Amino acid sequence: MKRLPIATLATRSLIAAFTLGWTLLLSAVDRDYGLSPVKIAEDTWVLTGRSEDFSFSNGGNIVNTAFIVTRDGVVVIDSGPSRLYGEQLRRSIARLTDKPVRLVLNTHHHPDHFLGNQAFPAGTLAALPATINGIHDEGGSLNENMYRLAGDWMAGTDPVTPGRALAAGPLEIGDHRFELIALDGHTDADLAVLDRSTGVLFAGDLVFNDRAPTTPHARLPRWQAALDQLEKTGFRTLVPGHGPVASDAGPIRQTRAWLAWLDQTLRRAADDGFDMTEVLAITPPAEFRRLAVVEAEYRRSVGQLYPAYEQRALSKEAGRP
Amino acid sequence: MKIPAIAAVLLACACSLGQAAAPAERRTDPLRSDPLDSPRWADMRKEMFPAGARVVFDERVRVTAPLTAENAMNVPVSVDAGALGEVQEILVFADFNPIVRIVRFEPAGAYPGLGFRIKLQQSTPVRAAARTADGSWHVGGAWVNTAGGGCTLPSTGSSSPEWQKRLGEVSSRVWERKEGGERVRLRIIHPIDTGLAAGIPAFFLQDLLLADSTGRPLMRIEGFEPIAENPVFTVDIPAGRTAAGYRVSGRDNNGNAISAVIEK
Numbered sequence: 001m002k003r004l005p006i007a008t009l010a011t012r013s014l015i016a017a018f019t020l021g022w023t024l025l026l027s028a029v030d031r032d033y034g035l036s037p038v039k040i041a042e043d044t045w046v047l048t049g050r051s052e053d054f055s056f057s058n059g060g061n062i063v064n065t066a067f068i069v070t071r072d073g074v075v076v077i078d079s080g081p082s083r084l085y086g087e088q089l090r091r092s093i094a095r096l097t098d099k100p101v102r103l104v105l106n107t108h109h110h111p112d113h114f115l116g117n118q119a120f121p122a123g124t125l126a127a128l129p130a131t132i133n134g135i136h137d138e139g140g141s142l143n144e145n146m147y148r149l150a151g152d153w154m155a156g157t158d159p160v161t162p163g164r165a166l167a168a169g170p171l172e173i174g175d176h177r178f179e180l181i182a183l184d185g186h187t188d189a190d191l192a193v194l195d196r197s198t199g200v201l202f203a204g205d206l207v208f209n210d211r212a213p214t215t216p217h218a219r220l221p222r223w224q225a226a227l228d229q230l231e232k233t234g235f236r237t238l239v240p241g242h243g244p245v246a247s248d249a250g251p252i253r254q255t256r257a258w259l260a261w262l263d264q265t266l267r268r269a270a271d272d273g274f275d276m277t278e279v280l281a282i283t284p285p286a287e288f289r290r291l292a293v294v295e296a297e298y299r300r301s302v303g304q305l306y307p308a309y310e311q312r313a314l315s316k317e318a319g320r321p
Numbered sequence: 322m323k324i325p326a327i328a329a330v331l332l333a334c335a336c337s338l339g340q341a342a343a344p345a346e347r348r349t350d351p352l353r354s355d356p357l358d359s360p361r362w363a364d365m366r367k368e369m370f371p372a373g374a375r376v377v378f379d380e381r382v383r384v385t386a387p388l389t390a391e392n393a394m395n396v397p398v399s400v401d402a403g404a405l406g407e408v409q410e411i412l413v414f415a416d417f418n419p420i421v422r423i424v425r426f427e428p429a430g431a432y433p434g435l436g437f438r439i440k441l442q443q444s445t446p447v448r449a450a451a452r453t454a455d456g457s458w459h460v461g462g463a464w465v466n467t468a469g470g471g472c473t474l475p476s477t478g479s480s481s482p483e484w485q486k487r488l489g490e491v492s493s494r495v496w497e498r499k500e501g502g503e504r505v506r507l508r509i510i511h512p513i514d515t516g517l518a519a520g521i522p523a524f525f526l527q528d529l530l531l532a533d534s535t536g537r538p539l540m541r542i543e544g545f546e547p548i549a550e551n552p553v554f555t556v557d558i559p560a561g562r563t564a565a566g567y568r569v570s571g572r573d574n575n576g577n578a579i580s581a582v583i584e585k
């Protein structure tokens with residue numbers, strides 16, 4: 001809403017009261033994410049979210065989740081944005097196999113990647129140590145924020161911290177040989193999973209495809225280094241954290257190009273003495289216009305990242321009293 | 322609101338008396354058509370300006386702020402009243418903030434504009450009112466939409482011992498501007514608490530003076546509670562007032578001094 005017309009305040013509280021009532025009623029009705037797993041390789045299914053911002057209409061389903069049906073049970077990669085999503089993901093799995101879920105990996109501690117954890121047995125939940133800490137420390141506030149953004153889709157959702165800490169290296173489950181790759185840069189711990197048996201690389205949010213990357217916990221140089229490493233893994237199929245599945249390194253290069261532009265733009269702006277409002281007025285160049293939600297993500301990234309660039313620029317002249 | 326209710330009522334009465342006494346002024350006053358269409362404007366008119374003062378909406382006062390601000394704790398705003406020519410003082414306020422006043426500054430030699438960042442509690446107009454030498458106030462503004470909460474959250478500084486060691490520390494830099502003159506940007510380590518988060522008293526920058534190295538004042542800044550934590554200010558100095566160096570001095574509401582040399 002752009003403007004608040006006169007008399008809206010009173011109307012608003014009335015509407016709020018009604019909305020609350022309806023929300024309570026509606027939450028009893030089963031909301032449906034319409035999850036439809038797509039088989040992308042032998043034993044491997046992906047559920048692709050929308051290339052949007054979190055909203056009441058998408059219920060937070062802007063994320064890609066995946067599962068691999070091994071001979072010894074199912075490995076799930078990311079559990080989605082809500083308890084409801086997790087439950088519906090679990091039902092989608094059960095429609096395709098009667099094997100139990102053995103392992104649920106949270107690639108990193110962003111809400112759309114772990115708030116479905118409640119739907120799975122606690123013993124199956126696993127993540128890198130810093131991700132476990134992130135979920136433990138920030139899970140509550142991230143969950144509250146998701147209630148604000150996605151409304152009643154979140155009903156009954158509480159953060160669940162994985163109990164099992166993962167380390168980088170090979171992991172064999174059933175007939176699948178996985179390589180756990182511990183990286184960082186999108187957050188302090190970003191898990192990528194390469195299934196050597198199929199050549200599928202699950203990149204988590206280190207890779208976005210045709211959707212502008214999010215940066216609330218980002219460290220851009222580390223992230224760029226992580227992308228270099230992912231490109232060398234020799235994958236056949238690439239599952240990004242957000243956006244369509246790919247069969248080449250295009251999304252890695254696209255993500256890297258965006259991060260490089262962002263880094264350079266913010267550094268130059270800070271070195272040239274730009275005020276933050278002037279940085280917000282910069283328009284991302286044409287090559288990035290096709291990325292979904294690029295304007296909103298640019299704006300958020302400036303807010304999240306510019307103060308650090310600014311501080312570095314202001315501290316440059318050392319030796320002052 | 323920090324103003325006690327009784328004072329607010331008295332102020333409101335004084336204003337309506339003042340207005341009744343000057344019907345001619347009211348007729349020529351275009352304020353009934355607030356370009357931002359805010360239900361709070363009538364109150365703002367009474368609270369922010371002396372009774373009988375001439376107050377006009379004026380597009381020459383530009384307020385630049387994001388239409389949507391995701392982080393309500395740190396909303397960038399810049400004010401530019403340069404198109405008015407000489408300006409005595411500029412008052413920045415937000416209609417729907419629990420503490421309405423944000424900052425007041427006097428560009429005594431500096432360009433009549435300022436960049437800074439603020440905390441917002443909810444979606445609101447952010448306005449700048451510039452007083453020209455004839456005593457009239459020229460009001461510009463912009464709506465900022467935000468999920469809010471910025472005013473009732475404790476600062477991150479208040480929970481960390483870090484700022485206590487560095488309180489009042491200033492980092493700064495001077496740039497030459499292509500269009501002539503110079504730009505000074507400075508950042509001050511200060512947690513800035515609004516006093517609205519439970520158990521944490523108000524703690525904010527009250528006075529800042531930017532002067533040239535000979536002591537001639539360039540910009541006086543009076544801060545209020547909604548200025549964002551570790552405030553950053555952007556000040557432009559016209560070509561005729563640039564100097565070999567600058568200095569900043571001031572204090573917060575607890576009397577802690579701020580003093581730093583800004584070298585080129």
Ligand SMILES: [Zn+2]
Nearest residue numbers: 108110205214
């Ligand atoms: Zn993420």
